[in-house]
Amino acid sequence: MDSEELNIGLLLRFPYRALEDRIFAALARAGFDITPAQARLFRRVAPEGSRVTDLAERARVTKQTASVLVQGLVDAGYAERFPDPKDARASLVRASALGLQAAAVVDAEIARVEAEWSRAIGPTRYARLRRDLGELVRHLQG
Amino acid sequence: MDSEELNIGLLLRFPYRALEDRIFAALARAGFDITPAQARLFRRVAPEGSRVTDLAERARVTKQTASVLVQGLVDAGYAERFPDPKDARASLVRASALGLQAAAVVDAEIARVEAEWSRAIGPTRYARLRRDLGELVRHLQG
DNA sequence: TAAACTAGTCAGAAAGACTGACTAATTATG
DNA sequence: CATAATTAGTCAGTCTTTCTGACTAGTTTA
Numbered sequence: 001m002d003s004e005e006l007n008i009g010l011l012l013r014f015p016y017r018a019l020e021d022r023i024f025a026a027l028a029r030a031g032f033d034i035t036p037a038q039a040r041l042f043r044r045v046a047p048e049g050s051r052v053t054d055l056a057e058r059a060r061v062t063k064q065t066a067s068v069l070v071q072g073l074v075d076a077g078y079a080e081r082f083p084d085p086k087d088a089r090a091s092l093v094r095a096s097a098l099g100l101q102a103a104a105v106v107d108a109e110i111a112r113v114e115a116e117w118s119r120a121i122g123p124t125r126y127a128r129l130r131r132d133l134g135e136l137v138r139h140l141q142g
Numbered sequence: 143m144d145s146e147e148l149n150i151g152l153l154l155r156f157p158y159r160a161l162e163d164r165i166f167a168a169l170a171r172a173g174f175d176i177t178p179a180q181a182r183l184f185r186r187v188a189p190e191g192s193r194v195t196d197l198a199e200r201a202r203v204t205k206q207t208a209s210v211l212v213q214g215l216v217d218a219g220y221a222e223r224f225p226d227p228k229d230a231r232a233s234l235v236r237a238s239a240l241g242l243q244a245a246a247v248v249d250a251e252i253a254r255v256e257a258e259w260s261r262a263i264g265p266t267r268y269a270r271l272r273r274d275l276g277e278l279v280r281h282l283q284g
Numbered sequence: 285t286a287a288a289c290t291a292g293t294c295a296g297a298a299a300g301a302c303t304g305a306c307t308a309a310t311t312a313t314g
Numbered sequence: 315c316a317t318a319a320t321t322a323g324t325c326a327g328t329c330t331t332t333c334t335g336a337c338t339a340g341t342t343t344a
Contacts, residue, residue, distance in 0.1 A: 007252055061333090
């Protein structure tokens with residue numbers, strides 16, 4: 001199979017999926033049960049706490065959806081809510097100790113996957129791939 | 143923002159999402175109304191016809207899910223079914239004329255996006271990125 | 285202070301995916 | 315060759331994720 005023949009969508013998607021599968025497998029192995037949608041929101045939770053509305057905006061879902069997902073994270077013990085001292089309408093969400101443990105598992109697995117990929121195609125080429133992707137992302141962001 | 147700081151997941155996901163958004167926008171502009179899930183299955187339909195079970199396997203969904211999605215594609219006029227001459231249990235699915243038109247819109251938009259990306263980071267670097275991604279994908283496939 | 289805005293939730297609906305149970309046709313086996 | 319096992323596909327029911335619309339309750343602004 002010639003990579004020139006593969007469309008760029010597949011070239012990007014395939015490694016992404018592989019990484020995602022590895023991350024969720026690692027989480028499951030460590031006993032963390034978290035859905036992809038919850039994870040996507042959780043990634044955007046700031047250490048000092050985030051508002052549901054901010055999370056919704058950053059994850060590009062409606063406030064209602066974010067509200068449901070945050071509730072799920074709280075119910076599962078990965079996040080906790082506390083009132084926003086500056087605005088009585090709002091509450092803030094932050095990672096719980098359990099949530100931080102889960103995040104550590106994710107980071108460790110990403111590092112492991114990156115090490116494997118670097119070994120697979122060579123550290124020079126892998127670093128170059130990262131740089132080139134970074135350059136593309138920068139251009140896409142404006 | 144330093145690209146070295148971004149995790150590889152984001153580096154892959156961001157361009158992928160951008161491409162996908164462009165494709166669905168182009169389809170919508172051209173008057174094609176197709177859902178992402180339907181599109182994912184449709185991409186795997188062989189010119190000579192595919193079985194629902196094969197599509198399910200390749201798209202990694204259950205036969206039931208594939209069955210529903212194929213029905214949607216047929217109802218929307220993008221695909222058509224005909225009996226498998228070799229197996230009376232099975233029927234084959236292939237793209238209709240309308241489906242082929244939609245596929246052409248997708249191909250054109252992908253080409254346009256690739257041309258833009260190539261211009262954005264330079265053709266040499268873009269070609270290199272493609273090659274490096276291809277190399278990574280080859281390794282991931284075994 | 286009243287009007288306008290913002291934070292967040294509730295209710296209801298749809299899409300997409302799942303499991304389980306089923307029918308009908310085909311292949312394998314004793 | 316008859317019956318058991320397998321395979322193709324659908325139906326029914328459920329769960330998750332997401333949406334829109336309507337609402338409550340604080341906050342800001344005019």
